[in-house]
Amino acid sequence: MARKQLAAIDIAKYVSALLVVCIHTFPFIDINETFNTYFIQTVCRMAVPFFFTISGYFFFRKLTNDEEENKELLKRYLFRLLKIYLIWTIIYLPYTIYNYVSAGTGWIGIISYLRNFLLNGSYYHLWFLPALMTGMIIAYFLYQKKGMVFMLKVSLILYFVGYLLNVFAPLWESIPVISFLFRFFTVTITTSRNGFFFAPIFIGIGCLLAKTKRLSGRFSQIALIISFALLVMEVTLYIILGMMRDLTSMYLSLIPTTYFLVNTLLTMKIPYKPTYRSMREDSLLIYTVHILFAVPLLALLPNAHIVVYFLTIALSQGFASLVVKYKKQFPILKELL
Incomplete structure (x- = not known):
């Protein structure tokens, strides 16, 4: 490139x-609390999907027709991420121990930490690293098994399930029978904003961008503006419906917004x-x-x-x-x- x-x-x-x-x-x-909410839930929420997409783009650009070579590439990629994750896990241990002691949750706290280490991050912002590893494994094997279109379809289904769990959490908590199942989900997995539901579709978008021709910059910019406007409208709808919470982040409009954002960036030529x-x-x-x-x-x-x-x-x-x-x-x- x-x-x-x-x-x-x-x-x-x-x-x-x-x-x-x-x-x-x-x-x-x-x-201004309203401005703060909109800024975080629209502009800022584009950041992590962007990181996932760019990671997928650069990874899938390197794949060849040699399956063994591809597996080695994946292993090296995952090892690097795991190393970074473990190092930062150790760096944040004092904070983790302080939170654990303050909460006084005993063995339950240790079990929760082990669950979070695997699924949600050893410290709350580090969730991106295990999510990227998990999402990359899912996207890679779906791609290798049946190709890019199959990977995108399955990833989209996973994201939609995660979207329902993430955005409509207050609704599920209010329905008697479903609330029990939802509580079981939150106790065992905590959130759908992870490598199983959130990451694969954006990594898949990265693959799509790596394997297809660029849309024109002009078209992509217009589509980005429209997609972002839809994102603002979607966020507004959830605020009106009382669905907005701190961890609410899996919006449907993020998918086209992220695609057109990255496509736009890939068409820009700035002196390096x-x-x-x-x-x-x-x-x-x-x-x-x-x-x-x-x-x-x-x-x-x-x-x-x-x-x-x-x-x-x-x-x-x-x-x-x-x-x-x-x-x-x-x-x-x-x-x-």
Whole structure:
């Protein structure tokens, strides 16, 4: 791929990391709660699907007709993600232990932690890493078994089931018999926002973009605007129906919005600069480290969320810059990437 096209992707990765920080610090809530809700539930909710899609795009571009070679590629990919996940799990252990001791849940807490480690992240924002691993395994084997169309169909069904569980949770909790089944689901799996229901369709979209020709930039931009407008309308509908909760995030409109967003970025040609590669690395580091700063800052400044947001960004960027700068001098820092 032309480096000019990579520039737009790297910039978008960095911006997406900043949007994820928004989700966890809700910067505008003290200024206008309605604006804060809409900004997080529309603009910011595009970030994680974007990350999944780009991951799928670059992975499936590398696949060949050699099945054994493809399996090795998948193993190396999963091993890298697992390594990063385990390292950050260890880094967040003090926070995890503090939360565990504060909750005083005993053995139930340990069992919940083990469940979360596998399905929902060892710390709440790290859920993306096991979800990406699980989603990639599902997408890869569906693709290898019956091709891209089959993978997209199955992934779409999984997403729709997850959408019903995620968005309409208040409804299921209010229906007597279904509420029991839904409680069983939340106790065992917690949420459908994971690698089984959420990730495969966006990884599949990445595969679709990798294996098909680009739509024209102009058409894609118009379609993106329309899709985003539908996303805003969808969010508005759920707010009116009283379905909006903190973890509500699996919107139907995110599927076309993400597709047209990434297609648009892939048609953009921006002169490439070395700083864009740094932005790519910074995006992962900001994503993984920001909670380390956000948690104490939110405790210290509970009524200054916009300040917490910018302080979190500044500290996270400072950390990322140090890692990128000294990773050659201290090879252990490369393990964070």
